Amino acid sequence: MQSPIPVLSMRKLYLSTTDRQEFIAELGQAARDVGFFYLEDHGISLAEQVKVLDTAKAFFALDNRAKEQVQMIHSPHFRGYSANYTELTAGRRDRREQFDIMDELPAQDPSTTRLEWQRLIGPNQWPQQLPTMKTQLLNWQDKLTEVSLLLLEALCESLEQPANALAKTIDKGPYRHTKLIKYPGSSETAGQGVGAHKDPGYLTLVLQDENSGLEVEFEQQWYKVAPRPGAFVVNIGELLELASNGYLKATNHRVTSPKSGVTRYSSAFFMAAQLDASVPVLKLPPYLAKHAKGPTSDPDNPLLHNVGNNVMKGRKRSHPDVSARFYSQEVECSSC
Ligand SMILES: O=C(O)CCC(=O)C(=O)O
Ligand SMILES: [Fe+2]
Numbered sequence: 001m002q003s004p005i006p007v008l009s010m011r012k013l014y015l016s017t018t019d020r021q022e023f024i025a026e027l028g029q030a031a032r033d034v035g036f037f038y039l040e041d042h043g044i045s046l047a048e049q050v051k052v053l054d055t056a057k058a059f060f061a062l063d064n065r066a067k068e069q070v071q072m073i074h075s076p077h078f079r080g081y082s083a084n085y086t087e088l089t090a091g092r093r094d095r096r097e098q099f100d101i102m103d104e105l106p107a108q109d110p111s112t113t114r115l116e117w118q119r120l121i122g123p124n125q126w127p128q129q130l131p132t133m134k135t136q137l138l139n140w141q142d143k144l145t146e147v148s149l150l151l152l153e154a155l156c157e158s159l160e161q162p163a164n165a166l167a168k169t170i171d172k173g174p175y176r177h178t179k180l181i182k183y184p185g186s187s188e189t190a191g192q193g194v195g196a197h198k199d200p201g202y203l204t205l206v207l208q209d210e211n212s213g214l215e216v217e218f219e220q221q222w223y224k225v226a227p228r229p230g231a232f233v234v235n236i237g238e239l240l241e242l243a244s245n246g247y248l249k250a251t252n253h254r255v256t257s258p259k260s261g262v263t264r265y266s267s268a269f270f271m272a273a274q275l276d277a278s279v280p281v282l283k284l285p286p287y288l289a290k291h292a293k294g295p296t297s298d299p300d301n302p303l304l305h306n307v308g309n310n311v312m313k314g315r316k317r318s319h320p321d322v323s324a325r326f327y328s329q330e331v332e333c334s335s336c
Helices: 010-014 017-033 046-060 064-069 116-120 133-158 238-243 307-318 320-326
Strands: 007-009 036-040 080-082 097-102 175-183 192-197 203-208 214-218 221-224 232-236 253-256 264-272
Touching (some): 007 010, 007 017, 010 017, 010 133, 017 036, 017 133, 046 175, 046 264, 097 133, 116 307, 133 175, 133 264, 238 307, 264 307, 307 320
Parallel strands (some): 007 036
Antiparallel strands (some): 036 232, 097 175, 175 264, 192 253, 203 264, 214 221, 214 253
């Protein structure tokens, strides 16, 4: 079956006006039809990509004691290591190990925080055995933010909006989240590496190693997202689906475990709006608006305009152990 996933070259953004317009049109079409695309010529070198995957390998190769020291269960901010089968997606346990970081910030003073999502803000946990990991990953996160901000502007233009149409939702800095991931091999035919889901933010950039496993749902069928060296796999998240009133698609995707004896490593970068923002619904011109049927409504996964609540909803659902330790089970929904 032929892959429906288009390949876009970001170089076109910097060439002639015609090339730029062409890129914006291709981007708009990919984001609308599939919600997934490969991005090439994004300015991040293959060497840097390889180094991030090497860091993932080095981290997951640490002994259990070292990994337990930075386990997510110690962090109300959902940072650090989670072992196989601790994460829940679509109600089932994922067979993957992860290491999660977000912006490196001090935790907010509990006596002045009113809203639950304010507790997402805080410091990361870093393993003392890998002293260069902090600088490397925070730097990586900054670089991927730059690429994602350019894509967000181009996407706004593809919707016939000013490039800065969503700037108010990120003017204090977007909410960023980076994961290193290890999918161990499995003898099951379709083992759940991560179950089918949509990403909660604006955009996600995934770096894959040479092993396939990522799959995307397109026209009710699942397609493999084959590895493509040097490219990022980009997908549209729920906040863009909301902002475009369902014109752009936050597409379902999942990862199937590699076969026995194979280990797959990846890294995902998620960019959302700032946590205190409310995502506006952009006013599309009639020729686009007629295809905007409203965001998907799923009673098990309500999309919340309030960014902090939407992010918190996803974190609580994915990490019930962390959630049970630090939070009530209800998503606070004062101004969803
Ligand atoms: O590992 C991958 O290829 C994708 C992971 C993913 O979809 C996620 O963590 O949200
Ligand atoms: Fe995802």
